[in-house]
Amino acid sequence: MRKRYFAAAAVGVLGVGLLGMTPAAHASNPVGTGANGFDGLAQVVTGGGSDTTYVVEGDIATVYQRTKGCELNLSGPPFQCNPTPPSPPPVADKSPIPDPNPFPGAPAGLGDYDHDSIVQAAAYGSGAGINSLSVGGVGCAAGTVPVPYSPAINYARSSRAPNTLAGGADERDNCTFWGYGQDGIVLESYGRPVVSNLTTAQLVSIYTCAVTDWSGLGFAAGTIQVWGMNTKSGTYATFNNYIKTKGGLASNFDIDSQPCVKKLADGTFPLENDSKQIIDDAGFDNTNAIWWGSLGEFLSFSYKRQTAKAWKVDNHTANLAGVFTLTYPITRVLYHVTTNTDADCVPTGAGSRSCTAEAEPDVAGTDNPVPGATSGTSGAVREYTRAMCRLDGSPNSPIDVFSGKTLDVEIDSAISNNFFTAVNDTLRTPGYRCQILT
Amino acid sequence: MLIRKVLAAVGVAAVSSVGFAAAASAAPNFTPNPNSNLSNGDISTLTYSGYPAGQLMYALQCDNNTTNNPNLDITRDCDPLSLNTDSTSDANGSGSIDFSVFVGKPLQPNLKWVCQAASDPVPPGGFTAFSTCYIRLTDNQATNVTDAVFQPITFKPTTTPPVPEAPFTVLLPLGALVVLGGAYFVVRNRRHAAA
Numbered sequence: 228m229r230k231r232y233f234a235a236a237a238v239g240v241l242g243v244g245l246l247g248m249t250p251a252a253h254a255s256n257p258v259g260t261g262a263n264g265f266d267g268l269a270q271v272v273t274g275g276g277s278d279t280t281y282v283v284e285g286d287i288a289t290v291y292q293r294t295k296g297c298e299l300n301l302s303g304p305p306f307q308c309n310p311t312p313p314s315p316p317p318v319a320d321k322s323p324i325p326d327p328n329p330f331p332g333a334p335a336g337l338g339d340y341d342h343d344s345i346v347q348a349a350a351y352g353s354g355a356g357i358n359s360l361s362v363g364g365v366g367c368a369a370g371t372v373p374v375p376y377s378p379a380i381n382y383a384r385s386s387r388a389p390n391t392l393a394g395g396a397d398e399r400d401n402c403t404f405w406g407y408g409q410d411g412i413v414l415e416s417y418g419r420p421v422v423s424n425l426t427t428a429q430l431v432s433i434y435t436c437a438v439t440d441w442s443g444l445g446f447a448a449g450t451i452q453v454w455g456m457n458t459k460s461g462t463y464a465t466f467n468n469y470i471k472t473k474g475g476l477a478s479n480f481d482i483d484s485q486p487c488v489k490k491l492a493d494g495t496f497p498l499e500n501d502s503k504q505i506i507d508d509a510g511f512d513n514t515n516a517i518w519w520g521s522l523g524e525f526l527s528f529s530y531k532r533q534t535a536k537a538w539k540v541d542n543h544t545a546n547l548a549g550v551f552t553l554t555y556p557i558t559r560v561l562y563h564v565t566t567n568t569d570a571d572c573v574p575t576g577a578g579s580r581s582c583t584a585e586a587e588p589d590v591a592g593t594d595n596p597v598p599g600a601t602s603g604t605s606g607a608v609r610e611y612t613r614a615m616c617r618l619d620g621s622p623n624s625p626i627d628v629f630s631g632k633t634l635d636v637e638i639d640s641a642i643s644n645n646f647f648t649a650v651n652d653t654l655r656t657p658g659y660r661c662q663i664l665t
Numbered sequence: 666m667l668i669r670k671v672l673a674a675v676g677v678a679a680v681s682s683v684g685f686a687a688a689a690s691a692a693p694n695f696t697p698n699p700n701s702n703l704s705n706g707d708i709s710t711l712t713y714s715g716y717p718a719g720q721l722m723y724a725l726q727c728d729n730n731t732t733n734n735p736n737l738d739i740t741r742d743c744d745p746l747s748l749n750t751d752s753t754s755d756a757n758g759s760g761s762i763d764f765s766v767f768v769g770k771p772l773q774p775n776l777k778w779v780c781q782a783a784s785d786p787v788p789p790g791g792f793t794a795f796s797t798c799y800i801r802l803t804d805n806q807a808t809n810v811t812d813a814v815f816q817p818i819t820f821k822p823t824t825t826p827p828v829p830e831a832p833f834t835v836l837l838p839l840g841a842l843v844v845l846g847g848a849y850f851v852v853r854n855r856r857h858a859a860a
Contacts, residue, residue: 526723532721
């Protein structure tokens with residue numbers, strides 16, 4: 228009889244212990260709370276826009292989806308996160324390959340908690356993606372009407388900074404630009420005997436058609452074949468803006484409208500970054516052509532680069548160190564663009580375009596309830612954006628359950644693998660790994 | 666006579682095929698010069714051959730090679746920002762690259778390793794120090810492992826190593842010997858002079 232009492236007492240103590248452990252082990256798992264984008268339901272989120280960042284955003288989305296998520300209740304639809312997940316057994320790490328997680332206490336809930344899928348729609352250019360975002364039927368810039376994207380997208384990929392329109396409306400009015408990487412613009416030629424250095428002044432003279440022969444720049448003679456580019460492209464916008472600014476040109480300056488600038492034989496301008504289009508064109512002049520494109524794509528894809536060779540600009544080699552340190556003259560930030568209603572930073576004051584520094588950048592703050600979306604695809608956009616821009620080395624960085632590395636490390640690798648760079652400290656918003664323009 | 670011609674032809678063919686085989690099978694390789702006692706920002710010229718012709722070359726500085734670390738990750742074990750793509754291989758698959766070596770921390774943020782001389786102190790913050798680092802050279806694209814070759818480089822100390830103290834147990838007897846020996850010769854010379 229006494230033994231039975233002891234056994235019952237032992238079971239009771241154990242049970243109380245386990246009950247006590249359950250909430251502790253899952254305290255950070257916001258099962259179906261709706262907070263911070265967690266609604267406990269797997270959503271499909273679609274990004275569209277930039278060609279330049281199509282691959283890298285896909286790679287970042289992939290590592291995000293490899294982070295530890297909630298335990299799903301698979302007993303039937305809607306397969307929501309299990310509100311009462313069983314406690315993990317309290318075992319020590321005895322694996323032959325030790326857990327490399329430097330933050331073993333990192334909560335699972337700060338990655339892709341409810342197993343959302345982030346997919347990349349076809350690339351039609353940064354402008355096409357940004358212009359399609361809608362907040363109650365209004366575009367990113369106040370007073371603009373969104374232009375549909377096919378398929379409809381939830382966030383935009385952009386390789387250019389936000390635009391201010393002629394009337395003063397700004398794409399930051401209703402949207403937020405989350406800069407997660409940097410790229411350079413490389414000037415390319417193909418069969419020229421010498422591809423050495425071009426100054427910014429020489430570039431301005433080329434793209435305003437003030438100089439039309441290479442001999443006017445001190446090189447072997449030949450009519451410069453100046454190729455234009457699809458204007459919806461962020462790569463176009465970035466370089467056009469560079470020439471406009473450095474040349475002191477009119478605000479409506481447009482490279483493609485210059486008389487010496489060449490189109491493809493079918494009357495269109497080539498899409499960015501793919502040299503095959505112009506090399507295969509009937510009018511291509513291998514010796515005298517010049518074009519521009521993304522340094523990241525130039526270094527990543529020999530198939531798109533073909534025989535292109537890079538010019539130095541103002542005696543700076545187009546390389547990643549120059550892009551990261553901002554010493555290469557033509558650099559840009561790569562952005563992930565969300566509507567403010569989906570994901571925004573906490574402004575420093577009413578109407579402010581600056582963000583409050585966050586110890587744990589929760590996109591819209593660590594408060595609960597918080598501004599921004601908390602469920603559906605909008606909440607999923609917010610959850611993804613938060614993970615993308617969380618500061619390096621944060622103890623809240625979730626684990627990639629395949630590699631054992633933290634998400635911040637995996638995002639760094641995704642960016643490096645695509646020959647882009649992290650955002651320089653001087654450009655980052657305090658408390659984030661991103662530069663936020665809102 | 667016919668046999669001689671046949672033998673000669675066979676000989677020429679054999680020599681030709683040997684020469685051809687040697688040319689075709691030349692493996693990619695390069696030599697960094699200088700490759701030791703390097704300081705931050707020093708230029709090491711990478712003279713390479715055996716690579717495919719007309720390819721953009723990718724040179725990176727890494728903390729190891731794939732022999733020592735089969736799991737080497739070029740985005741974490743190499744500094745992505747050290748990438749040099751200034752060279753395109755010539756028609757023979759050869760060329761040279763002026764590679765700027767770094768000593769200390771990589772430029773890429775959040776990499777926890779350093780290249781430095783063995784005598785240099787390891788910086789705090791969980792860094793791993795490598796006294797031998799490697800330059801990795803490949804072609805066409807950075808992920809090309811088929812043609813990737815690693816060559817070691819070593820570094821000049823940035824701190825002066827402490828001068829080892831001479832042990833008194835050696836110096837004292839030696840000093841005594843010198844003094845006594847000197848005294849002996851002085852006394853002997855005086856005796857000779859007196860005589």
